[in-house]
Amino acid sequence: MDLKHLRCFVRVAEFGSFAKAAEVLNLSQSTLSRQVRALEIELKISLFHRNGRGVMLSPMGARFLEQANSVLRAAELSMQVLYGDERRLHGRVICGITPGVGQGMVLEYARRFRNELPNASLSVSTHVSKSLYNQIRSSRIDFAIVHNATASNAIEISSLGRQSLYVVGIRPLGTDKKMVDIRFLANVPLVMPRESHSIRKALELAATQAGISLNIRFEVDFIDALFALVQDGFGHTISTQIATMSLPSDTKLSVQKIINPMLTSEVSLVTSMQRVMTPLQSYAAELAKKTFHDVFYFLG
DSSP: OOHHHHHHHHHHHHHTOHHHHHHHHTOOHHHHHHHHHHHHHHHTSOOEEEETTEEEEOHHHHHHHHHHHHHHHHHHHHHHHHHGGGGTTOEEEEEEEOHHHHHHHHHHHHHHHHHHOTTEEEEEEOOOHHHHHHHHHTTSSSEEEEESOOOBTTEEEEEEEEEEEEEEESSOSSSOSSEEEGGGGTTOEEEEOOTTOHHHHHHHHHHHHHTOOOEEEEEOOOHHHHHHHHHTTSOBEEEEHHHHTTSOTTOOOEEEEEETTTOEEEEEEEEETTSOOOHHHHHHHHHHHHHHHHHTGGGO
16 A cells, blocks of 8 residues: 555545645646546555535544544654654644634643744644644544543543633623623624534523523624624624633623633643554644643643
8 A cells, every 4th residue: 555645545545625625735736636546446445435615534534534544643643753864753743622712812822832843843733622623533633722622532631721611792791801700792693603612512501400591582603703793793602711812802791701601611632542643743732732831821
C-alpha cells in the first residue's frame, strides 16, 4: 500500500473536497483523483460518496480512515526513530478549537507555534464541541479544545478550567445589571446554537430543573452572528465567559452572570487514547494548554 495514496485519501476526507485537498497537497485535482482511485481499486471498496457539494466518506471509508491515520502516524514515528532529534519536531499539526475559544487564542497560539516550532505547519479546525469530539474519535485531528467533554474510554480529557455562563441582550433581565436568576429566562425570546451545542444542553437541563420553559426563536452556531442578532433585537442569548470577551469594549449590550443555579462550562483539551502522539503533536498540545492559560488566566 502506497503511503502517498493514504495521504491523499486522508486529506480528501479531512476537507470533504477534492479541490481543497488538491490545493493543500499542491496537486492537480485529476492527479489527486487518480491517487484515491488507485487506493480504492487496491482495497476493492468505494471510499467516498460524491455529491454536488463535495464528497463524504462511505461507511467503509469511515472505517478505513482511522486505520489510514494509524499507518501514517506509524510511518512518521519510524522516520523520527531513524533520524533522531533532527526530525522530531518536523511535520504538520491539526488541532481543533471551538469558535469562542478560538477568537481569543488562535492568533497568540499561531505566533508561539511559529516561534517555537519553525519547521512545523499548523492547521486549525473551528467547529462546535460535538463536531471536534467526533473528529478526535475518528483521528481526523490531533487534539482539540472543547466544552463539556464526555468521558470515554477512548478519549483522554485534560481540564483547562471552568467558566461561567452569561445572558447577553440589548437590555438586562430583572433589576440586577450584573447577575440574573435563571427563572427570568422563562419565555424570553432566545437566539441560541442548535440542540447539539454543549452550552444549549446545559441551559435546557437547568431550565427543566428550575421548572421553566425556554422560548428559542432562532438557531445559529456562529458566535458573531449570535451577537449580531442580539444587537438587532432578535432576542437574548446565552454565552460563555470567554465568548463575551469578543464583544467590543464599548458594547451597549447587557451581560449578566446566570445564578440560582450558577451555570458553568468546563473547557478541556482532548486527545484520542487509541493513538500515540508524535513528539511534535505532544509539544503542540502542551503549547496550546499554556497559551490557553496565559490568555484566559482568569479561569485559573
